Amino acid sequence: MPVRGCLILNTSLAEALSVVLLSAVLACAVVRPWGRSEAVVALPAAAVVIGTGAISLEHARAEAERLGPVIGFLAAVLVLAQLCDDEGLFRACGVWMARTATGRPRRLLVQVFAVASAITAVLSLDATVVLLTPVVFATAARLGTRPKPHVYACTHLSNTASLLLPVSNLTNLLAFAASGLGFTRFVALMTLPWLVAITVEYMVFRRFFATDLDAGAQAPPAAEAPELPAFVLVVVACTLAGFVLTSALGMNPAWAALAGAAVLAGRALAQGRTTPTAIVRAASVPFLAFVLALGIVVRAVVDNGLADVLGHLVPAGTALPALLAVAALAAVLANVINNLPAVLVLLPLTAPAGPGAVLAVLLGVNIGPNLTYAGSLATLLWRRIVREHDTDVDIKEFTRLGLLTVPAALVGAVTALWVSLLALGG
Amino acid sequence: MTVIAWIVEGTWPACVDAAREHVPEGADITLLHVTGHDVPGAAHGAYAGLLGRGHRDRDPGTRLEHLGAASARQLLRAAAEHLGRPCTQSERSGRIEREVVAAAEGADLLILARDGDRTHLGPKSLGPGSRFVVDHAPCPVLLVWPEAAPGLAGIPPPPPDPPPHR
Numbered sequence: 196m197p198v199r200g201c202l203i204l205n206t207s208l209a210e211a212l213s214v215v216l217l218s219a220v221l222a223c224a225v226v227r228p229w230g231r232s233e234a235v236v237a238l239p240a241a242a243v244v245i246g247t248g249a250i251s252l253e254h255a256r257a258e259a260e261r262l263g264p265v266i267g268f269l270a271a272v273l274v275l276a277q278l279c280d281d282e283g284l285f286r287a288c289g290v291w292m293a294r295t296a297t298g299r300p301r302r303l304l305v306q307v308f309a310v311a312s313a314i315t316a317v318l319s320l321d322a323t324v325v326l327l328t329p330v331v332f333a334t335a336a337r338l339g340t341r342p343k344p345h346v347y348a349c350t351h352l353s354n355t356a357s358l359l360l361p362v363s364n365l366t367n368l369l370a371f372a373a374s375g376l377g378f379t380r381f382v383a384l385m386t387l388p389w390l391v392a393i394t395v396e397y398m399v400f401r402r403f404f405a406t407d408l409d410a411g412a413q414a415p416p417a418a419e420a421p422e423l424p425a426f427v428l429v430v431v432a433c434t435l436a437g438f439v440l441t442s443a444l445g446m447n448p449a450w451a452a453l454a455g456a457a458v459l460a461g462r463a464l465a466q467g468r469t470t471p472t473a474i475v476r477a478a479s480v481p482f483l484a485f486v487l488a489l490g491i492v493v494r495a496v497v498d499n500g501l502a503d504v505l506g507h508l509v510p511a512g513t514a515l516p517a518l519l520a521v522a523a524l525a526a527v528l529a530n531v532i533n534n535l536p537a538v539l540v541l542l543p544l545t546a547p548a549g550p551g552a553v554l555a556v557l558l559g560v561n562i563g564p565n566l567t568y569a570g571s572l573a574t575l576l577w578r579r580i581v582r583e584h585d586t587d588v589d590i591k592e593f594t595r596l597g598l599l600t601v602p603a604a605l606v607g608a609v610t611a612l613w614v615s616l617l618a619l620g621g
Numbered sequence: 622m623t624v625i626a627w628i629v630e631g632t633w634p635a636c637v638d639a640a641r642e643h644v645p646e647g648a649d650i651t652l653l654h655v656t657g658h659d660v661p662g663a664a665h666g667a668y669a670g671l672l673g674r675g676h677r678d679r680d681p682g683t684r685l686e687h688l689g690a691a692s693a694r695q696l697l698r699a700a701a702e703h704l705g706r707p708c709t710q711s712e713r714s715g716r717i718e719r720e721v722v723a724a725a726e727g728a729d730l731l732i733l734a735r736d737g738d739r740t741h742l743g744p745k746s747l748g749p750g751s752r753f754v755v756d757h758a759p760c761p762v763l764l765v766w767p768e769a770a771p772g773l774a775g776i777p778p779p780p781p782d783p784p785p786h787r
Binding site for chain 1: 629630631632633634657659660662663664666667668670671672673674679681684685688689691692695696736737738739748749750767
């Protein structure tokens with residue numbers, strides 16, 4: 196039974212208030228009424244749940260202490276990805292793909308899958324969505340091939356390929372903190388699910404986009420030679436090694452990410468290719484504040500009654516059917532609301548069942564968002580954006596692709612997780 | 622005579638070649654390219670899924686819209702050079718197949734290329750988009766193979782005769 200610190204409100208009032216505030220935070224994240232950061236509403240909402248006692252100070256502090264390192268880790272990875280872009284890593288990927296896939300759209304798809312999976316895993320899904328997708332589009336255009344399969348691959352893989360490392364997705368960072376797993380153990384358990392999910396996506400994409408891939412590519416071969424950003428690659432490799440090392444030494448791997456970002460930032464600053472302002476902007480401070488505030492509001496909702504309601508729905512144990520059910524529940528929640536609040540809600544409920552259940556939640560919230568935007572918060576936001584751009588998007592095709600990939604990838608990945616848990620021990 | 626050649630990534634040279642070969646000198650040729658909203662739309666959607674990231678100026682969908690417009694202009698320029706005759710370059714955006722049908726209204730000929738499975742003769746050699754255009758075109762259509770047409774050997778044998786009536 197959670198400790199309830201309601202000094203002013205009784206539990207049902209506190210729950211009602213928390214739910215209203217959470218709805219307001221999520222609604223404002225969609226509508227963004229004043230065009231300001233989402234944190235503008237989320238921070239006061241967190242202050243209200245703390246001020247009214249809907250969440251005890253002790254719980255709020257515990258939540259902040261839990262989220263603090265996660266947010267630091269996130270900031271370091273966001274900065275690392277932006278600096279990699281500044282140093283030309285993504286451009287180099289584009290040039291390499293264009294050179295080796297001239298006239299061969301199917302080969303380009305393989306390369307996009309490889310690059311997007313690696314970038315998502317190492318530099319997080321934000322890097323793939325924001326930085327890689329335009330490069331992939333430009334590469335397809337340069338090759339004279341149809342861009343749709345390749346751009347859709349980026350959008351799908353930004354979710355599906357974000358299973359591998361704790362840094363790949365904010366949801367992973369949250370689950371990593373909650374699971375008590377070490378960095379290498381997390382990676383060992385998630386490697387097989389990651390590979391299975393990507394393979395399922397690839398098999399579906401090849402068939403689904405057969406027409407576009409068979410249309411060919413007419414542009415002449417590119418003359419541009421790829422300029423390998425060797426320094427960046429070395430720093431990223433060292434950062435990855437640092438994750439393993441810090442984890443083995445019992446330190447938080449966020450330090451390795453911070454060190455990697457600091458090295459790249461120091462060099463770029465010394466060479467005058469970036470500014471301190473640009474680095475702070477890359478760290479996306481309002482977003483970090485939003486995550487912290489959202490975490491506290493969600494904790495208030497969970498503490499005041501949601502835990503009791505959802506507790507009955509979350510199956511216990513790490514047998515395959517239980518893992519499948521947890522992943523399915525997580526996928527549904529991720530589609531109905533969004534994967535960030537979904538993971539915040541489900542983690543406290545599944546953490547006691549052990550890392551297997553936590554990782555099953557991750558499979559659900561990371562693969563699930565590809566299923567459909569229909570009816571979800573993201574759809575509303577998406578529709579609002581495309582209306583602003585005076586365009587009209589047919590979500591039928593996107594949804595059909597999601598229906599073909601997500602259930603298969605989810606079942607495959609959960610089964611792979613179950614196998615990994617059996618082989619390596621949960 | 623007004624002729625529209627639908628320029629699509631991958632298959633457009635065959636359409637331009639057909640225009641050079643079959644369209645009489647002096648005809649008005651329009652090279653038409655349509656940019657779909659679906660690709661930038663998917664990027665907008667992926668960014669929308671990243672809750673709380675704020676900065677609308679980082680939305681990759683917007684960059685894709687600009688890149689798409691630039692790439693369409695480049696494609697039309699390449700096609701016009703390949704044609705080597707005076708022509709009009711027309712760029713539209715929207716639902717691709719519907720825009721093509723709308724653009725073809727009042728034209729005397731629409732030229733398009735097959736874009737499906739091109740290893741066999743048959744209905745699968747038309748993808749869903751070009752199938753829609755062929756089915757709904759409000760004018761005569763010249764449908765070309767992007768490369769040499771496959772042989773007749775790929776046509777399946779006729780179905781067996783129905784059993785004789787008693």
